[in-house]
Amino acid sequence: MKLSLWTYEGPPHVGAMRIAASMRGVHYVLHAPQGDTYADLLFTMIERRSTRPPVTYTTFQARDLSGSTADIFKTACQAAVDRFQPEALLVGASCTAELLQDDPGGLARALDMPLPVIPLELPSYQKKENWGAAETFYRLVRAFAGPVARPAEIAPNSCNILGPTALGFRCRDDVEEIRRLLTDEGFDVRVVAPLDASPADLARLPEAAFNIVLYPEIADTAARWLQKTHGMPFTATIPIGVGATRRFLAEARALAGFALQSTGESGQGGKDRLTWYARSVDSTYLTNKRVFIFGDATHAIAAARIASEELGFRVCGLGTYMREFARDVREAAARYGVDALITDDHLDVEAAIVAARPELVLGTQMERHIAKRLRVPCAVISAPVHVQDFPARYSPQMGFEGANVIFDSWVHPLMMGLEEHLLQMFRDDFEFNDEAAASHLHPHATAEQVDAPAPAEAARIWTVDAERELKKVPFFVRGKARRNTELFAASKGIHPITVETLYDAKAHFAR
């Protein structure tokens, strides 16, 4: 048993759901207790999909345990196939159903349905979401690309993009960015999978010369299998950051047998704004800023490289919650002279952040909370993320435009931090003090408040507790809160002013 409050990853069947929801023509029958449909919300609310994920749950209840849950599973399978008529069926169990040992694969096979059935063995008590996604993708690739032979003639510039998924951090825009980059460079992008691919597309994977692996957490296993089975090489560089994007293109060009002359800095010079922004004199203050980085392995390693090589920050901490990629993160951490933090316990992460004393935290949604508590500027670089990191606007992380997005999203919290710091420093200044108007740009904003008759002296006595509570109000509105509370107390004949009066006044003026 482990006491857990926050988890960085869901159970592995959520990973399998992500693959099913990424693809077309795939349906997933999940043996799961009533209530597990909560996972639908990840897709419909966080990713804002307009359709339900293609998942049928058996939703067995306590009373079903006295009967045959296997029959419930078989009925759900048949109903899903009849209703949705998928091209392929994934079948598996959630954590609770795993304990029942109903064997979804065997049960589905017994139904003898006229479509490929791919059983998933996802050990919920040992593995997690990303592993579940990688395993599911691998099983699907194996099922559809396994039986096909590689064509005799293959265009050397043809490639597939592997790894983008539903609920992946900025996958939607990364794919667009990288596909455009590759097409502009003369590559022929064939299949993108699993995002938007069908089982028939997976069968076409061996027709390309090589594979581009954008998210190793999802696609590494499948890419290795394609290499072993069909002799397809794959890229190892993740194009996050300007330097990495250039190296990625050079690697892809080498795999395609292109001439080398247009690679390198001059080949893509000026395609990003990060390089110039980071070199401009306004960025001098970024030099040696201490940055703590935590996330999935791919994004954490990429962020450390950008922070150190492209923005001039000093990496004071680097870690991941993905044990499967601990070795890669350890190697990266060694390059920056820090010990890698490999943990899925957010309390360990918080302790490490406190010890490292960073000036900027780059992390997941969890680190956003930790940094907020510690009052350290923060930007999100990796899943798990909340709805605001599935934005409507184009926001890749990869490629040259991704580098622009990264520059903005990392530097803005630092600027806001600087502004806040200056406001605190000058809080006794005539423009910024507690009693000044809400903003020095709007000198008349609180004029009526200031001109309002001052309450009698007796109504302006505060208890010690109330004064302490008032200090919790942000300083830039504290003056207004004090005046409003005193006016309220005077009008009601209350004195001295207590914590309760403060909140009554707040409620009164909020009406």
Ligand code: SF4
């Ligand atoms: S089966 Fe797993 S995911 Fe579903 S409620 Fe139980 S522990 Fe959670």
